Amino acid sequence: MSGAPPVPPPLRNDCFALPPGVDWTPVDEALGMLRARLHPVTAVETCALAEAAGRFLAAPAVARRANPPDANSAVDGYGFAGPLEDGETATLPLVEGRSAAGVPFAGRVPDGHAIRILTGAAIPDGVDTVVLEEDVAASASHIAFRGPLRRGANTRKAGEDVISGAELLGAGRRLTPADLAYLASAGVVEVQARRPLRVAVISTGDELVEAGETAERGQIFDANRPMLLSMIRRFGFVPLDLGRQPDDRARIAAALDRGAAEADLILTSGGASAGDEDHVSALLRERGAMQSWRIALKPGRPLALGVWGGAPVFGLPGNPVAAMVCTLIFARPAMERLAGGDWMEPLGVEVPAAFEKRKKPGRREFLRARLRGGRAEVFPSEGSGRISSLSWAEGLVEIEDGARHIRPGDAVRFLPFSGFGL
Numbered sequence: 001m002s003g004a005p006p007v008p009p010p011l012r013n014d015c016f017a018l019p020p021g022v023d024w025t026p027v028d029e030a031l032g033m034l035r036a037r038l039h040p041v042t043a044v045e046t047c048a049l050a051e052a053a054g055r056f057l058a059a060p061a062v063a064r065r066a067n068p069p070d071a072n073s074a075v076d077g078y079g080f081a082g083p084l085e086d087g088e089t090a091t092l093p094l095v096e097g098r099s100a101a102g103v104p105f106a107g108r109v110p111d112g113h114a115i116r117i118l119t120g121a122a123i124p125d126g127v128d129t130v131v132l133e134e135d136v137a138a139s140a141s142h143i144a145f146r147g148p149l150r151r152g153a154n155t156r157k158a159g160e161d162v163i164s165g166a167e168l169l170g171a172g173r174r175l176t177p178a179d180l181a182y183l184a185s186a187g188v189v190e191v192q193a194r195r196p197l198r199v200a201v202i203s204t205g206d207e208l209v210e211a212g213e214t215a216e217r218g219q220i221f222d223a224n225r226p227m228l229l230s231m232i233r234r235f236g237f238v239p240l241d242l243g244r245q246p247d248d249r250a251r252i253a254a255a256l257d258r259g260a261a262e263a264d265l266i267l268t269s270g271g272a273s274a275g276d277e278d279h280v281s282a283l284l285r286e287r288g289a290m291q292s293w294r295i296a297l298k299p300g301r302p303l304a305l306g307v308w309g310g311a312p313v314f315g316l317p318g319n320p321v322a323a324m325v326c327t328l329i330f331a332r333p334a335m336e337r338l339a340g341g342d343w344m345e346p347l348g349v350e351v352p353a354a355f356e357k358r359k360k361p362g363r364r365e366f367l368r369a370r371l372r373g374g375r376a377e378v379f380p381s382e383g384s385g386r387i388s389s390l391s392w393a394e395g396l397v398e399i400e401d402g403a404r405h406i407r408p409g410d411a412v413r414f415l416p417f418s419g420f421g422l
């Protein structure tokens with residue numbers, strides 16, 4: 001063979017540069033599409049209130065009773081018929097008996113009398129105002145105190161918190177511990193809620209071995225699976241571990257079949273781009289339900305989205321940093337929506353940057369970051385395989401698509417991991 005040897009192409013100094021002529025989907029557009037197209041997929045069931053924390057309501061929860069059900073005292077003290085003006089004093093005889101929480105006074109308090117009353121106790125007939133016991137001089141038979149005390153002072157009105165029949169929380173609400181208190185206070189004992197979302201996780205790649213196994217040359221420990229399974233748990237969904245699958249289409253297809261049968265959603269990692277060994281995207285493409293999203297994002301450009309046996313599949317990139325970022329930014333709000341919730345924007349706070357960075361405009365970047373002294377510092381390397389950086393970070397800095405140069409002190413958006421539920 002003769003002829004000149006092939007000339008290697010020149011090295012690109014930025015391998016993440018946006019190739020000309022390729023249609024990159026901006027992050028907001030990609031999120032908008034997910035938001036518009038996804039809807040809840042989980043079944044509705046009746047759920048006892050005690051079991052309902054973290055569940056999504058499928059129908060509004062309605063108050064069965066007012067809270068408080070009766071006017072009651074906000075303090076320990078003495079009830080009387082108010083008001084008492086500023087500068088006035090009162091000396092009132094005490095009626096026999098008292099009103100305590102759960103043990104109301106049965107009779108009527110006569111005009112010009114006072115009654116011992118405790119916090120939470122129903123306000124007896126004949127009184128409407130309570131004076132704090134610390135503000136009273138008391139003998140066995142009388143109390144003396146001074147104004148001002150407006151009518152109704154130190155009392156809580158019937159229904160001031162909740163009116164019977166009111167809609168307390170709407171469909172799509174994910175019940176918090178405080179919500180359980182709110183619903184319980186209004187006599188709600190069970191709710192119409194969605195079954196928890198089950199999310200299958202599959203790692204793909206011939207190179208992967210399980211932590212604890214012997215790793216031969218060229219093999220690495222599967223880091224994505226333990227991360228993704230625990231993220232799902234922290235998001236409040238139910239993970240289903242479908243293990244590691246080699247780069248073998250039949251094996252991956254069998255795992256996807258099981259995921260579709262046993263879960264509502266499948267997360268895979270690895271094989272998402274279009275290389276020779278990128279079997280997840282190839283399989284999804286074969287089934288005709290594949291969308292290859294080239295998102296104007298760093299890290300996490302290749303995201304293979306598809307439907308397998310009816311179950312949505314998020315084919316996450318294999319690089320652990322990209323897998324985590326894609327899960328937080330795309331999969332999490334999608335899961336929330338599939339589980340029965342409303343679309344969820346990540347919690348972000350504006351803080352000054354403690355770093356300098358130059359960037360290509362036209363793509364969103366997420367940097368591994370943490371707050372120190374009120375400023376966002378970022379991990380010194382942006383390598384997508386730097387798993388240590390994920391552990392180092394306490395959140396992400398989101399750099400908007402159009403930005404070119406961030407200088408120390410510039411305002412940047414910090415998304416704490418805790419805001420994602422991690």
Ligand SMILES: Nc1nc2c(c(=O)[nH]1)N[C@H]1C(S)=C(S)[C@@H](COP(=O)(O)OP(=O)(O)OC[C@H]3O[C@@H](n4cnc5c(N)ncnc54)[C@H](O)[C@@H]3O)O[C@H]1N2
Pocket residue numbers: 203204205207208220221222223224225269270271272273274275278300301302316317318319320322384385
């Ligand atoms: N020619 C190109 N090559 C690559 C491009 C590109 O645009 N052109 N994009 C790069 C980017 S960015 C990413 S991200 C990856 C995504 O590729 P895949 O989703 O197909 O992932 P793999 O190739 O299977 O793996 C990438 C990387 O991650 C490691 N990996 C995979 N799974 C795990 C796991 N469970 N635990 C730990 N590490 C894992 C894997 O060994 C690879 O090193 O493609 C780039 N290439």
Ligand code: MOO
Pocket residue numbers: 297298299300301302317319321322384
């Ligand atoms: O952007 Mo890849 O998605 O860096 O790791």
